[in-house]
Amino acid sequence: MTATAARPAETFAAKQATTRHFLMCPPAYFTVEYVINPWMNPDEPVDAALAMAQWEELKNTYVRLGHTVNTIEPQPGLPDMVFAANSGTVIEGRVLGSKFRAPERAAEAEHFRRWFVTHGHRDLVMPTRINEAEGDFAWTGEVLLAGTGFRTDPAAHAEAQEALGVPVVSLNLIDERYYHLDTALFVLDKGPNAQIAYYPGAFSEGSRRVLARMFPDAVIADEADASCLGLNGVSDGHHVVLPFEATGLAAQLEERGYEVIGLDMSELRKSGGGPKCCTMELHS
Incomplete structure (x- = not known):
């Protein structure tokens, strides 16, 4: 537990869950057959x-x-399509699609674009620049935190x-293990007094100063x-879903009134x- 958790829980405001809308893709074709980040090892068996x-x-x-929770149909030959967060950013009805850096994932973007169109999302833009969506974009309700450095x-x-018509704050990632922003930071509570959790070691010195100031x-x-990957979490403002191994982070969150x-x-x-990674949020 770090020094930031030193204050007693009763000094923090009560946590309020808000209903969320998610898009997910079943891992019907999930496997590890190529390497595009340090976590992947095709020689390690996968239990489908x-x-x-x-x-x-x-x-x-x-x-x-x-x-x-809505789901999109998985496609053969796209084993990483389960990581729906990488294929779109949706804020207040506007949709920005994705453009993957790795050719192995490139086809995912079109499948998600079609899903948005067939589900009534008309205000949709497909990017011209490499953009891995909520993998590198985190919406606080006021600003879009945007990662770069690897993807x-x-x-x-x-x-x-x-x-999207929202202000963007750029953050530089420097550790290849944390290749996307969503592996090193997530939003706990949205709004004018948004709260986040993050791992400083994943960020450049300047980006750490920005985060500490904001x-x-x-x-x-x-x-x-x-x-x-304990920072690859999902919060509704009260409940926080994390990998169970992130015990230190869970203890801090519980002290602040979150339910982990x-x-x-x-x-x-x-x-x-x-x-x-498995969860795209359609932010209203």
């Missing part, structure tokens, strides 16, 4: 049935909490601001939390994914 069971538990958790092109940040009351995760739900995401982590 266990991956599906872990994904189902995540989906069922959202439904049990009262959230809406999303820095120029995609300006493109996102134009397409979010002085942030929850600071340590390397143990980060190394199990730890899940086993070990099979999907073999491709560098966790709860957030």
